[in-house]
Amino acid sequence: MDKKYTGKTFTVEILAILLGLVFLVPFYYVFSNSLKTFAEILTNTSALPSVLQFENYINAFKQLNYLKAFTNSLIITVASNVVLVVFCSMAAYMLVRTKKKISNVIFMIFVAAMVIPFQSIMIPLIKTTSSLGLLNSVWGLVIMYLGFGSGMTIFLYHGFIKGIPVELEEAAIIDGCTPFGVFWKIVFPLLKPITVTVVILxxxxxWNDFLLPQLVLQDASLRTIPMATFFFFGQYTKQWDLALAGLVLSIIPLLIFFFSMQKHIIKGITSGSIK
Structure with missing residues (x-):
């Protein structure tokens, strides 16, 4: 029997709507102020723009060198995701299937690394990468993202792989499949839900990271979108009109990607936990 629609349910729905509106307030401020003049932003931040200043977006696009910054961000994001998925999926698979205490110890080390704040290792990291010649290098930055992202990625893969029946792998081995082939031909295709989740997160x-690229990428031609947007804020002036327009331009690709893939996030995480 269906539950009746009660006053309590109505109250919860109203509170949920109000909470949702609260979370949308920052988006309102960013978008509305990106269409104002600099003077109007300073005098009346909360109001709607009196005249829509679409030239803010044109000027921000040019000053950001948006296409170059977008390309840099895209290359770094895609390359980092590829290495994280490849190496972390294999590592998690071995940690799950190797029934030894050392596997549990290594897994716990990866999980524990997730709580270490970046600021505590920032200076040693830069000194080490400088001595290895990885500074001012996109691939050096990708390697760092592999290190910093391995903890969470292995954690997610680990929980999902535990739900995959070992019998599938044993049958493949009987048919003559190598251990490497078992993973890539049998196991990895079954990891699609959690792989999509890992890629999204x-x-x-x-894409939004600023501090690590700022420390590693010193060449202006290698700037990512967050780094390029930062240069609207100088020592003596802050170009809020262009900065906010640039911020909207930077989040649009990510919002499109997120909303097109968001249904896989809960599916991937719950699949791993239920299995």
């Missing part, structure tokens, strides 16, 4: 993190 890591993309949100890598």
């Amino acid at each position: 890591n993309s949100l993190w890598i």
